[in-house]
Amino acid sequence: MNTEGYNAGEHYDEMFTPDGEVRSHYDGFSNFLKKASSKKMNHLQSSANKTQLAMGMTFNVYHDNQGMEKILHLDIIPRIISNQEWKKLEAGLKQRIYALNLFLQDIYNEQKILKDGVVPSELILKSKDYLEPCIGLTPPKGIWCHITGTDLVRDKNGEFYILEDNLRCPSGVSYMLESREIIKRVYPELFNQKGVMPVSDYPMKLLKMLQNLSGKAKPVVGVLTPGIYNSAYFEHSYLALQMGVELVNGVDLIVEDKKVYMQTTKGLQQIDVIYRRIDDSFLDPLTFNPKSMLGVPGIFDAYKAGNIGLANAPGTGVADDKAVYAYVPRIIKYYLDEEPILNNVPTYLCREEKDRKFVLENIENLVVKETNAAGGYGMLIGPKATKEEHETFRGLIKDNPTNYIAQPTLSLSTVPTLTDEGVSGRHVDLRPYILYGEEIEVIPGALTRVALKKGSLVVNSSQGGGSKDTWVLYN
């Protein structure tokens, strides 16, 4: 396919340098791409689409015969990451998860970091995700965040930045695994030649990590799903299938004498570890949201009594809060006495005088976010806002500085993508998955989400985003 007209623009492109040279880790692939006709590429793409549909790799909710099921479009041009770059990412992610875990253990126990004033107490203690029932708790082996999916982006210079820590129920890992299976069929020879690190052992690693949460020799493990109408149901059932464990709903479980049992055709059977894919507040109507029908009454007591392992541990959500995010570099420094290997997107805390001054002076170049709002509410996108709006936000910040943070507008790197007008650059982000079992392990692969619309930065599947297979090379 002709890529001569390919123009990365002012963004960092994963395959081409600004001069139009192919980056060396893309070598074998670019030869393939050059030789393949656009007809062939389109053919490969459409067979990948068909495979996805046949596999039932669909998302979205449907209630009846007329319901919609969509596939998450998988672009067949991979995103390739060199081993050298990956090593750095890996080290940075391990460092970050290690520190965040120490932070969680601390704030639910001694609260040293709050007493030392490194992180403001009220930021943590008043957060809705700080779960009082967890105070004084130490989960098995002191691990809180067993499964993490961290979002990263690359700026103009190709530098990686952490965008978000997802410590609750990060999804998408099934797409990483299934996409790889499909892409392996698309490029059978390239996989041999290039040496792509495998991801298919993830379910084994996940199972081992989960088993590690129980003292028993052969613990019974289950995946707890909110049910078929959850948009990630495919993933829940996929992971249960791949691990060979039960997929349970809340109604399958009951708690007796602080032990959790599954209701089987032969009566009750005790379950020892649960990978829960429902949020904290729905987990146990007796401890958290009393209206929840999804959870299991009494499961939190069983957890406190040490009779059930839960991954991720309840309470982890407080550490991936937007306001806490800004403190992660300091959290790393505090617990590890190390500089963070991976940077945050520079974040200005309006509660701090120096930052506030900078924000007020440069508001037209910044994105201002309300710390306790989500989904784009309470946001100001400086470069796109009017003077009046700038003024309004200046007022808001002055009135209530603790409520606001600000960040520079982000640049996202691009990857060549198959489009109607041939190969063209589209913006991507990156979500690698990290498991914290006996040690911390970063899976050598990731979910790369791609904004399929030209120029768009929105990678969400619900808004026209797709995905790419992510190849981490052996060398």
Place this chain on the structure above:
Amino acid sequence: MLSRVANHIYWLGRYLERAENYARFIDVNFNLMQDLPIGLKEQWQPLIAATGDLKLYMETHETFSREQVLYFLAFDAKNPNSMVNTIYHSRENARIIRESLSKETWEEVNELYYMIKHGAEKKLWKREDPRDFFEKIKNQILLIYGIADNTVARAEGWFFRQLGQFLERADQTSRILDVKYHILLPSPSEVGTPLDFLHWMALLKSVTGFNSYRRIYGNIDPSGVVEFLVLNKYFPRSIYYCLKESERCLLSISGNSSGGFQNSAEKAMGELRSKLEYCEVTDIINTGLHEYLDNLQIKINNISNLVDENFFRTKDNFTHQKQEQKQG
């Protein structure tokens, strides 16, 4: 095995089998109609009567044209037992318990769903000859059974699916046989005429039993066909065979190898199976075929309810799918 999962896998078996049988008897009626002498009206009403959904049909239809009946049985979303619905439900059940199925099984069930959806979108019931389509649906379901037969471990889940499948098949065979009762001959004096034989042959073909029957019984003879479809010990679609298999599944599920029964489902099943085991075809004819079959369907339904009570209902707030068919 989780009770909820067992429930879904049982219904996966039932719905698949129901869809397959509908494909079978639509196909066979087509063949039959082509053999009928010119001037004899096409009879599509008996098919509806045999499914037990005559009342529902009559609520919205006044006549029984081929197109209307095909649509109602295969593609009508408002008919709970239409193929569109049973295939949709079998896929839903499979989707919910996908972690308990082999990958291939799920993929072929999914494929089946897209086949029927496609058929509905293409308005196949308006085609002159949709037999190809029903043949493909039937074969797709047989493919699913074949894949399952060769890839699934004979553990509890297997027996629950088989139990659903064989109970449904026993019920459906009784309904296919009952079609004969509803197909009217031009006059009572036609009993035993070539036209009457055509009907019986069509029935045998619908269960792919024509050749086996020929080899065992030779001539087509009503009491022979009834004996073959109800009491034969070796034909995999005879009612007796299906009940014997269902009983085997129940005993495997509870691990009962000592004889007798351990729960109410096993008891009812054992009673019905042994009744058929010692039944002669003259007993059936004397009772009246239609009455006999009606009674059988009630008993099969009762067994299904007992399976539900014994294995699936461990907690009150379980959501239940129970779909029965009415008596024809």
